[in-house]
Amino acid sequence: DGRVALVTGASVGIGAAVARALVQKGMKVVGCARSVDKVEKLAAECQSAGYRGTLFPYKCDLSNEEEILSMFSAIRILHTGVDVCINNAGLAHCEPLLCGRTDAWRNMIDVNVLALSICTREAFKSMQERHIDDGHIININSMGGHRMFPSADEHFYCATKYAVTALTEGLRQELQEAKTHIRATCISPGIVETEFAFRHHNTDPERAAAAYESIKCLKAKDIASTVMYVLSAPPHVQIGDIQMWPLEQVL
């Protein structure tokens, strides 16, 4: 599989695991993140492991539309375009609705919703102009995009993920109306053991560690395996939404 995939948020966590799996499978993977040094390290690891594909690190702040558009221009010049787009980058600032900061909410909208929408639009354009009819857009959503988490400080985060559910459904309708065979899939995980909880703005590290230690969490590579499963589905199969969570997680 020599196709070109874009993985957003490929520096750590789920995005890094997905990028690694795609490179192992033989794809050319553009992995973007702000901390591009971490993607470079991953690219070197993939190379020394002898994987068939290649990881191309790209530094991009997804909260800046100009940077996203420049990235797509660079991909067009270097690799002709995108065949698979994995919208993975996302973040959560844990702040209740009644006393949260506007900047924190804006940051979640910018990355979780706007960047995902911009990347989707640009990836579709890239597939269309190259007559790629078997492209795939995969959005890494959350169980919080299907049911509100009980903790008040995650309500805004859940709202951005409900938006991802709606956007993926809308995208599928538009793709069908456009009579393409490009597919759109959501993968919605419960708690995954990554740095995610530790990055939550107001979450104290002990609380995050306790969340990971109290149950056997999903691993980033569980999500990567699911991405590979979705991509391996026969062309006539549309996989809409995969919801997956740790057996012991109470939702």
Ligand code: NJP
């Ligand atoms: O998160 P984490 P996960 N511009 O924090 C990047 C969803 N999810 O892998 O820029 C560019 O380890 C960041 O890169 P960097 C979640 O909502 C997770 O767990 O270098 N990139 C890093 O690579 C998200 O959509 C759990 O900081 C930006 C990546 O995003 C996806 O899974 C549960 C960026 C985040 O890595 C991946 O999460 C769930 C920006 N402005 C859903 N901002 C879970 N872990 O429990 C962030 O339900 N990134």
